[in-house]
Amino acid sequence: MSSRSPRFGVLHQSNITMFFFSLALSFMLLAGGLFGSEARAEYGDIVLNNYSDKNGIRPVIFPHWFHRMRYACKSCHSDIGFPFKAGGSKVNMLNIISGEYCGACHNGQIAWSVENCDLCHSALPNTPTQVHNSVLRAPK
Amino acid sequence: MNKRQITITSLTLFAVALTALMGVGVVNAAGNPNPFNRLFVPPKERDTALKNDKIHDPSVPGLKLLQQPKEAFAPLPGSIGGNYINWVQALNKGLIKPHFDHLDASKEALSMDLVIVMEVKGSMPNVAFPHKEHTVWLECTNCHDSIFKPLKGANPMSMAEIMLGQKCGVCHGSVAFPVTECRRCHTESKKTAKK
Amino acid sequence: MADEPRRIITADASKLGVGQNIGFVEKLIHESAAAKQILKSDNPEARAFQEKAIMHLDEARAAEKQGNAEAVAKALNKAKLAIFMGMRLVGGKVVKDKKQENYNKKRHSLESLLAAHKRIRKENESGQDSRDAEVETHTQKRMQEAQAYYDKGELIKAGDVLNNAYLSLKLSLVKLRDGKTLVRSLHFETREDEYRYELRRNDTHNMLINTVLKKKREDPRLGKLMDIPLKEADKLRTEAEQQAGSENYEAAIKTLEESTKHIIRAIRMAGIFIPG
Structure with missing residues (x-):
């Protein structure tokens, strides 16, 4: 334009x-x-707050842009099973630790492991679940 | 000149001067007198530093370990919206090498070169949807048939839906280039299409 | 993917300085959903890991009293790793549920792809190739095979069979379509369909006003100027809806086209040129 x-x-x-x-x-x-x-925040920074605030920990920021440089969309959205919707999966610590969702890679072998809480749980408290900077998406 | 006109004229001059000043600032910093959308913040100068981005908690000690977008994007070809990165070019030039399989780095995408041209009304160029550029990232079943029915004419589409996050808008507008980049999809001029 | 629990390799968290909050780790060990699941389970190994975590937490508390920050961090990290190991041992159901979900999704994917393959093969102008039909039979056989594994509870094997079938089907489908350009021409079955299309086109342009140009429209002077064509557009839209209400779609389409033109005028006034 x-x-x-x-x-x-x-x-x-x-x-x-x-x-x-x-x-x-x-x-x-x-x-x-x-x-x-x-x-x-960067376009595609995704905030996940399905359970975090309720459990007294900072919400999660998933930098989508960082991951898309390293993995094709398909590996997470097809093989690992993340839906195309922020907060759309039922991902929690139990299934991550069990090797599902984020835990498919964040297991200390492919990528750093989950005891580094603050690397994901890094959002300001009460930040709602969202795709940050999502442009042109009309308000709900 | 009456008082009202004088006020308007001086305000206009003031506004123009300010706008020009802002423009000059941008020009100096970017080193190019004719950047696209002169008055927008050029991508290289956007401040998306994690500690200032207003969604990260600056008091989190781990923040300094995370990669900054600016650093990550420095070697990549630019674009005019979204991440201000042309991801397709970045991939084609080999500047990024995303793994197609998270467990097997040697697996490669099986891409399909199929173009779907969709006619639109008015003088807006038609849309050419390239499967090739999409199948290097995605699996067929990411889109078919949950987002698009793989059937001729089954997908009447409007920009309104896309802007609301449906159809193409599932990705374009939140993680892939946004719909403000009209010309990346509306590429087929009506004349060429009629040939 | 290996089924045995993975060894957790960890970065030196004392250097990272992350997650060093005793209260938080305490909550993780005692109150989190997964911790409660360990308590509920009869898994002695998991309970042992939880006890180990509590022990490390006590070490962290002791170190804190002595003001030894580095020791606190180390102990907390050990506590976290221990509780995570315990959680993993009771996570079996979670893994099984997810593997089942994955299988069912993949099966659904394969079914869609198979339907597409059948349709495209029949559409193919360059004649029928018997090998293409064979791929379809092959896929169906593999799906039955996978289902048999699934029913026996061999989820990983079932998934692998589906994955291989998917890949060969995709290969065949790509071969059928590669290098082609298909044109989806604008064709409306009825006038009403065309009217619906025009409605959406009108919505689209309105949406541009309310999103991209929101800031510009808030400006009182430019906003007022833009209001002129926008009001006209609104009026025409209402008129079109009435025409459509009395099934005069022919006229409704023309009126809507006019309405959209007025919105485009307002968008151009705001300095953004878009084709009509």
Whole structure:
């Protein structure tokens, strides 16, 4: 998508200044939004909080972008059985420790093991389950 | 000039000056006077440092062990949305080598080169869906038939659905390039399609 | 995947400085769902691991009193590893459930792929190849074989048979389709279908206004300007819905197309050019 000049033809002459002003303003608003106080985590950072807060531990952040560089989608979403939905699996510590879901790799052999709690449980408390920075997905 | 016009003009000048200043900042930092979307934060300057990203708890000691997105993405080809990475190019150039099987690093994807051209109304170019670029990452059954019915004409699709996270939007808009990159799917101009 | 419990190799957590909270580890050992499962189980080995974890937790407490942070970290890590070993011993049901789930998913996948293979083989213009039909019979046989293993409780073997069958079927399917381009032309069975299509196209453009351009529309001046075509678009949409209500789809389609054009005008006003 590319930015083009606004179509002045549809505007009254006296409105052009105002229009230009508002255009500039909107750019500022836009830039402000990007620099502002909103969360700016990486696209595809997934927060999982099905059970964490309830059990007094920080929610999990799964960096999807990190994993997709190392494994094809299929290995987790087909072989290991994660659905295409944040928080859609019933993953908990018991099945991870038993070698299912994250535990298929995070077992000390393929990747570091689960006693490193804080490497996953690293989100600010009360962060809801979400795909972070998911763009254009209309609010529920 | 009446007072109102003066106010508007001066405000406009002020806004333009500010916008220009911001633009200049971006230009200097990026070293390119004509970056795409001049007033957006260039991907290289986005601050997604884990401790500042507002979802990680900065007090977690383990944070310093995790990889920073900026570091991970430095060698990869850029794009205009999402992770600001062209993942297809990154893969084709061998800059990333994702394992196709988590237990057997030697297994390779069995890709299929099948293109589905979908006509759309209006002057928007038609969509060409390349199976090849998808099957190097995914298994057929990731999409068929839970997301797409493998049947001619069974998948009437709209951008609205995609934006709501259905069909293509299961991935595109949350982990794969977002729908703002229109031209990556709408590639077939109407003239070519008619040939 | 090996069925025997894996040895847990650990990074030196005292250097990592993570998860060093006595209260948290205490909860993990005594109160977590998995810890409760160990207590409920009659598995003496699992209970032994839990006891071992409690012992290490006491060591951690003692070290904390002496102010020895490094010893606290080491003891806590041992406690965690011990409780995890115990949890793994009672996790059998979890593993079995998951293997069953995996099998059933894979079976469903294979069924879908087989249906696709049958359909594509029949569509194939370049003539029928008897080998393609053979692949289908082969797949069905393998599925029966897998089911027999599954019924005997040999889940891993059942899964492997399905995986191999899937791979050969996929190979055959790829061969049938590779290198082709198929065009899905825009064709509507009825005028009503076309109307539904136009409705979704209208929704789509409205959604762009409410998402990508939300910030721009909040700006009072630009917002006001954008409101002009958007109001017109709304009006036309209502009109189209009424026309469709009285089954005048022909007119409803035209009205909706007009409505969408007005939304596109508003989007372009906001500085984003999209084709019509």
